[in-house]
Amino acid sequence: MWQAQCMPSLDDWRRPKPTPRQRRIDLVIGLVVVATALLYVMLARSVGQIIWGVERSAFEHLAFSFAVTFPLIWRRSHPDVVLIVTAVVFIAGQVREAQEIQFASGAIFAAIYSAGAWSSDHGRSRWLRFGVIGAMFGWLAITWLISFDGIPSDAFADGTGELPPLLSALISQVLLNMAVFGFAFFFGEIAWQSARREAVLVDQAEQLRQARTVAEEQAVVTERLRIARELHDVVAHHVSVMGIQAAAARRAMDRNAGTARDSLTAVEESARTAVDELQRMLGALRTADEPVTAPSPGLDRVEELLDRVRDAGLTPQFAVFGEVKDLPASTSQTAYRVVQEAVTNALKHAGASTIDVRIRYLARELEIDVADDGRGAARTTGGMGLVGMRERVGLLGGTVEAANRNGDSGGFRVRSRLPLAIPAQRVAS
Missing domain, CATH: 3.30.565.10 (Histidine kinase-like ATPase, C-terminal domain)
Structure with missing residues (x-):
């Protein structure tokens, strides 16, 4: 007999791989993002918006933009690998001062989110995301330390706030990165938990369906046993009486017509009673709208x-x-x-x-x-x-x-x- 199985714990559940249709959608979206990012780099260069203020070749700009967005095609099928590759390319592009920022930031956001939502090993993914986010903040700190001595004295001449300009710039960068990475991490967790809740509901629905099937099968068996008992009780008893009475009538037919007549009358009554009880049973097997006309006999x-x-x-x-x-x-x-x-x-x-x-x-x-x-x-x-x-x-x-x-x-x-x-x-x- 089927027995309900308990759902695995949060740490044991593994999200299934994306379906072929989802992989095709990721391919289309990924190619659109890559094409848009490359177009954006070309437009930025054409209007003189030189990234980082350092002139790099068009090939290098386009190569880093391509490398940071292209892995998103596999963001749901291989989320952990995509996160690692995207993070490495992102930091490498910043080291070379050739990385386009807008689409690259979106790519790292999508990679962190996808690792949280789609990784088959959620515990491992959680530590991987913490490591990547820590590496990003570590690179941010290194960047500030490297560029600190090169900041012009009049870089914040137009500042009108109450806080020191350099401290304000540092805090704003930290807060912005915390918001980006925090939301990516948070939404990934929510998506994973939502998928697991859906899996739990599907599993519970299947358990209920199987339980209902078992209950229906048991009800059928129980009803068949009840009908078998009723048929045996009704038919066996009355047919036994009829058989004895018929035998008595046959033996008395030539010797005592009155006795034979009484025996045949008893056979007739037993047959009528058996038919009445069989009709009552058949009535009970009909629809609920047709009431049973006679109760079962009692003491x-x-x-x-x-x-x-x-x-x-x-x-x-x-x-x-x-x-x-x-x-x-x-x-x-x-x-x-x-x-x-x-x-x-x-x-x-x-x-x-x-x-x-x-x-x-x-x-x-x-x-x-x-x-x-x-x-x-x-x-x-x-x-x-x-x-x-x-x-x-x-x-x-x-x-x-x-x-x-x-x-x-x-x-x-x-x-x-x-x-x-x-x-x-x-x-x-």
Whole structure:
């Protein structure tokens, strides 16, 4: 049987690789970004906006712009590698003072975000992003230290603020980088957690679907068992009575027409009763809008059952002991079916002449005791009837004993005990 599996912990979950469609989208977007970055470099050079104030060749400017944006094509399929390559190219371009800043900053932002959102090993990616961000701030500090002595004395002549210009410039650079890298890191974490929550929901939906399938299969099996028990109880009993009555009618046909007529009448009544109960069962299998017209028989109809047994040539004895109590319908119906099955067994297999049925209302239990004087040993192994009987009684938390009677009289005894208060966790059939 299927069993629900627990979701892995946050550190154990691995985000699946991008789909082919997502990789195609990344390819298109990446190529568009590369083309736009190269165009931007050409435009900047054409209007005299020389990057870093240092003249580099067009090839070098275009090469660094291409190298820092082109890896974004694989930002979701290989996010950690893309982050490392982009960071190295970014710093190398700044070392050479040939890196275009706008698109390069966007590229490093996208790389940090993608590593957080798409890395298969989130713990490793987290440390990798911390390392890259630390390297960026380290390079920022080195840049300031290198360029500090080269800052002209009048570089901040137009400054009108209250803070020292150099300190203000340093703090503004740190804050700007913290904002860029912080948002890239934060949004990557959010995207990864969102993907995992979606995976959890998908997994839970699959668990619910499988649980529902198992429940439906169990319900079908339970219903099939219930129908099998009902069919056995109805058909086996009435057909057994009909068979005995028909045999009696055949034997009496030539000797006593009146006896034969009575036997055939009993056969007719048994057949009609069997048909009525079969119709009731078929009605229960129809749609919920079609109500069942007749209730299942209960203990109040045991005497009717024994009257039919008497007509079949078996002498019944019936007694009720204890204070009669109102019983739940399920308990009353189950008790009736126990008596019916025991009587059917006596008719079919025992060759008995008498059957003794006793109902005892005990303090907490209802006891059904059915004994005959037939061939007990032939039925000690039981059959489908006894299996169905045990299933019925077991659903109510009761017990069944079926065995040969003690003593010289022989015969077979079925004794069942049903609790008068049905345990809440059990559901009656």
